[in-house]
Amino acid sequence: MILTRSLEKCILPCFDLIKSIVGEDKRVATFFRTSKWTVSAKSLRYVVSNVAFLRGLEVLDSTISVYLTWHPLMLCRKTECFKEDVNKVMSMGIEPSSSATFMKALVVAFMVDASKWEQKMQFYKEWGWTEDDFALAFRKHPLFMTFSEKNISSKMDFLLNKMGWQPADVAGDPYVLTYSLEKRIIPTCSVIRVLLLKGLITKGECSLVTILKKSEKYLLNKFVLKYQEQVPELLSIYQGKMVLQNSA
Known part of the structure; x- marks a missing residue:
């Protein structure tokens, strides 16, 4: 899959964007491995938007980095869907200030649908x-x-x-x-x-x-x-x- 992507138009821009958030080459590698290269230019725009939203809620950058690395698909989806899960988690009394627990709860909200x-x-x-x-x-x-x-x-x-x-x-x-x-x-x-x-x-x-x-x-x-x-x-x-x- 990686070899079908353009180096200049896809691989390098993706690498630079994700590294700007996760900070380390090995974490970028893990991101692409766990996402199985299903990431598109559109989903990367969602990553930027969703990360900015979390930062606005004062979730720690270090915590965002960990969850983008190991749960990339959660942050690669439409921002409106992502925000719905954030609101669901907060409605259950988990505040963004408890960064690690908050992000674990978001993973669960992403994995477990309404039914x-x-x-x-x-x-x-x-x-x-x-x-x-x-x-x-x-x-x-x-x-x-x-x-x-x-x-x-x-x-x-x-x-x-x-x-x-x-x-x-x-x-x-x-x-x-x-x-x-x-x-x-x-x-x-x-x-x-x-x-x-x-x-x-x-x-x-x-x-x-x-x-x-x-x-x-x-x-x-x-x-x-x-x-x-x-x-x-x-x-x-x-x-x-x-x-x-x-x-x-």
């Missing part, structure tokens, strides 16, 4: 979320909207039905839905549950949402190795070699 958006809302409502829960989750971590329903269902089932979380707990920190169920959520939750049941820690002592965000080294030292004498099977539970029964 899929409604479908996603209905899916989460079936797990007990209210519209306010949905809006809160979107403000906290917009990318949760791109996860498959099958992937999310297994995590929601474990957190709500086995760990006793409330739907609002997940909505308050939807980032937990990004973790692997088998590798992070089940082992960590199982260890904490054992320690709670045995009275080695108390509920008020630690937030499970916060613990899930910690590194594996922290989890091992703070909650597994520390209590291994009192609970010898703890490491096996954490490693998934032993399943914690409901009656434990």
Whole structure:
């Protein structure tokens, strides 16, 4: 595709324009690779207009550069369509001043059309979320909207039905839905549950949402190795070699 384009009329002007925004040759290369050279002279005019619009909203140039590099098609479309997505994101309470979250939300608005958006809302409502829960989750971590329903269902089932979380707990920190169920959520939750049941820690002592965000080294030292004498099977539970029964 690249070899069919005019060097003087297309490739060089495109290169110069994109480099003026993203700043580095390697980012220009990534832009064209991720856009698959579907960029036309018209779409480049949209890029200029859309970037100017974002700058007018005081989105950081560094953030614009990253998203133009990795999500070029989002910024290569008609400005009126782009502005509709911006208004949609802002109507949900995400301000341009939170540059990274704002741009993530724009990516989601670009990827998820109106019918899929409604479908996603209905899916989460079936797990007990209210519209306010949905809006809160979107403000906290917009990318949760791109996860498959099958992937999310297994995590929601474990957190709500086995760990006793409330739907609002997940909505308050939807980032937990990004973790692997088998590798992070089940082992960590199982260890904490054992320690709670045995009275080695108390509920008020630690937030499970916060613990899930910690590194594996922290989890091992703070909650597994520390209590291994009192609970010898703890490491096996954490490693998934032993399943914690409901009656434990």
